[in-house]
Amino acid sequence: MGKSSKDKRDAYYRLAKEEGWRARSAYKLLQMDEEFNLFEGVTRVVDLCAAPGSWSQVLSRILIKGEKFGRAAWEDKQEKTRRYVLGEKANDNKPSATEEKDLLNPRQDVKIVAIDLQPMSPLEGITMLRADITHPSTIPLLLQALDPETFDPSATSASHPVDLVLSDGAPDVTGLHDLDIYVQSQLLWAALNLALCVLKPGGKFVAKIFRGKDVDLLYAQLKLVFDRVRVAKPRSSRASSIEAFIVCEGFCPPKGFKASLDNPLGAGATLPPGNETGSERTKPSRKLREDGITELELGSEDEEVGEDIRWIAPFLACGDLSAYDADASYHLPKDRQILDPIQPPTAPPYKRALEMRKAAGGAYGKTKGL
Ligand code: SAM
Secondary structure: OOHHHHHHHOHHHHHHHHHOOOOOHHHHHHHHHHHHOOOOOOOEEEEEOOOOOHHHHHHHHHHHOOOOOHHHHHHHHHHHHHHHHOOOOOOOOOOOHHHHHHHHOOOOOOEEEEEEOOOOOOOOOEEEEEOOOOOOOHHHHHHHHHOOOOOOOOOOOOOOOEEEEEEOOOOOOOOOHHHHHHHHHHHHHHHHHHHHHHEEEEEEEEEEEEOOOOHHHHHHHHHHHEEEEEEEEEOOOOOOOOEEEEEEEEEOOOOOOOOOOOOOOOOOOOOOOOOOOOOOOOOOEEEEOOOOOEEEEOOOOOOOOOOOOOOOOOEEEEOOOOOOOOOOOOOOOOOOOOOOOOOOOOOOOOHHHHHHHHHOOOOHHHHOOO
8 A cells, every 4th residue: 555545544644644643553542541531640651562652652742741632632722712711811822831831841750661572763751671571571671660779679579660551562463363363362461460560559551452252351350450441442443443442440459469470360371379368358369261361360259250240341432523533534635745654663574575675676576587
C-alpha cells in the first residue's frame, strides 16, 4: 500500500503524522484517558513494549509538560471562555501565568520508564530500556531506572513504586490467527506478572488484549487482584480487529500474595507453591491447569470469585463519537501533501533485507532476475 493510499484508508495514521505522534496508537491511549482519567494522581509510570514511542510521547506531554488533549482541552477552553465572558480574564487564547510557568518548567517529580526489545529514539523526560518484558532480569533493571539512588540490588523482594503500568505489547503478527492470539496472550501475562511485581496498592494496569478463547480466565484472574476491571475499545482501534484493552484499577493483591517473574501467573510449566501467610478467607494459591496455564485461586469462602463463577468484564467503547472512524476510508484532496512518518523504525526486523536490496543496487528481486 502506497503512502497516499494508506493516508486515505487510515485516518489515524495520517493524523498521527500531522500532529507529531510517532504512531497512530497514541490516539488509543488518549481516547482511553478521556474515558478513564488514567493519569489522575499518577507520577510513576512504566510503558511496556513502548517502541516506537507514541504512548511515551503522550505520557511525556501530559504528565511532564502538562499539556491537555481531547475533553480536558475542550473543558479548559470552556472554562477560559466562561471567565472571559464574566470579565475575569482579558484574553481567552493566552495561557494563564500558571499555565505558562508549567509549560516552561516541566514537572520534575514524574518518572517514566519505557521498555522495548527494539531501540527507541530519545524522548524528553523518559528513561528508555532495551529489554525483554518476559525475562525476570528486567524487573531489577526497571527498579534501578526508577530509583537509581536508592535501588538495592541485594533486596530479596521487589519494592512497589509504580502508579501505572501500560502495555501495548504485540508480537510480529504471522496471520495465523490462533498463533497470533497465543503469542499475544503470553506477552500480556508477562506484562501482568511484571505489573504485579512493581505496582503500588491502588495502582492501575492497562494492556492490549486480543479477545480470544481464554479471555474470560484473564478477566477472572485480574478481578482477583484489582478492584475494577473493564475492557475498552478506543475508536481509533479498528472495529474489525479483535484488539481491545483491559483497564484495571485499584490494585489490591490478596493478603499473602507474592508476585514473581520466576513463578509467574498465566503460563507456568511448574506448579509454584501456594502462599502460606494469608488469612484463611483470602489465602491465595496457584493451580496448574491441564493446558499448562497457572491460575491464581482464593480460598473457597470467597463468594465473588469462586471457582465456577465466570466473570465477564464490562465493555466500554471510548473516544468521541465524532472522531474519525478507524475502519473508514476518507476522501483527500488531490493536491494534498503526503507527510513522512514522524519516527521511522530505528531497527526494523526487515532492516537486513533493505540493506541487501541497497547493496544489490535497487529492487532486490529485479537484480537477481526473480
Ligand atoms: N505503544 C507503542 C507506541 O505507541 O509506539 C507501540 C507498541 S508496538 C504495537 C508493540 C511493541 O511490542 C513492539 O515495539 C515490539 O518490539 C514490542 N515487544 C514485543 N515483544 C516484546 C518483549 N518480549 N519485550 C519487550 N517488548 C516487546
